[in-house]
């Protein structure tokens with residue numbers, strides 16, 4: 001099948017609307033994909049019941065969109081935070097569970113006070129997960145988060161607890177990550193309430209859409225998304241993946257070469273890196289930043305990055321067949337040399353780039369601008385000043 005650029009896809013690439021809808025905003029995962037782009041790609045290249053796989057699923061944008069479009073959705077990520085977020089955003093919640101979570105948030109907001117006695121887990125402190133949260137400005141937030149986490153024990157089901165934890169995580173991200181001024185306790189409580197009502201509303205919207213689709217396309221193979229916590233390297237040996245047909249679409253954003261993105265830290269009060277999201281999600285951190293980014297970006301010529309990209313995409317090629325289309329959105333710190341190097345890594349992995357447009361064999365690539373996240377396409381005009389590009393591949 002030769003892909004055809006349709007107007008919906010081009011419009012989605014140009015779209016600069018704020019991200020909204022479904023559960024997309026329930027946590028702001030770094031470098032998250034545009035759901036408008038993801039939706040348009042899924043609709044362009046697949047039919048209901050077919051499998052969409054995201055090997056670098058991050059905050060689950062592909063899985064959310066694929067599942068409400070009646071596609072089978074499977075993703076994996078090396079980051080336990082990504083796996084928690086993707087699972088939480090794709091929960092099928094009953095109205096009763098949502099009401100319980102809302103009531104939990106109301107009680108927590110009205111009953112919690114900074115004077116409450118609370119033990120902040122000493123294991124987490126010993127392991128360094130609460131680093132930078134003991135300063136004059138931040139200790140109150142740490143205590144409020146600890147109080148909120150402690151109150152999870154009043155919830156009865158796993159799904160209720162996961163959604164409530166996601167609400168705490170998003171509120172804490174708002175309070176701590178990339179902020180000049182740390183909010184007051186009063187502001188934190190107010191935001192917790194707002195986040196809870198938004199998260200339960202968006203979870204209801206997602207659950208309604210995904211359940212309706214399961215009723216319609218379940219017999220054709222649509223399922224609840226599967227989020228695997230693992231590296232994509234060696235995915236061809238994974239029993240769950242081996243039991244499936246090859247994906248019709250692999251849609252992803254891999255780590256970006258040379259671009260500084262922290263998938264596993266919040267930046268508190270300037271450049272202090274905090275592993276607090278792992279404390280809040282009760283999950284363990286991997287290693288350093290290079291663990292999540294295919295290697296250290298200061299490594300000479302990004303050799304480790306490109307060799308990891310090659311090995312990862314060789315595994316991706318192993319689970320593909322002749323009909324699989326691989327669509328990537330990727331950014332570069334210096335596209336002039338990194339894009340050709342990246343394309344060579346794809347070739348060595350057994351993938352060939354395909355033209356975006358069936359009417360020409362030229363490799364027309366669509367670029368978008370990164371800094372203000374505004375999308376624009378430069379169609380058939382070489383490499384523009386933007387740094388994000390859409391690439392299409394198939395098995396060589």
Ligand SMILES: C[S@@+](CC[C@H](N)C(=O)[O-])C[C@H]1O[C@@H](n2cnc3c(N)ncnc32)[C@H](O)[C@@H]1O
Pocket residue numbers: 029030031032033034055056057058059060061062076077078079082230231232233252253254255256263291292293294312
């Ligand atoms: C650009 S982000 C994906 C963002 C995602 N598209 C979204 O909408 O949230 C890249 C992801 O790749 C993950 N990653 C890095 N190395 C990996 C590996 N070897 N296997 C699987 N995931 C990996 C990182 O943890 C990160 O979550």
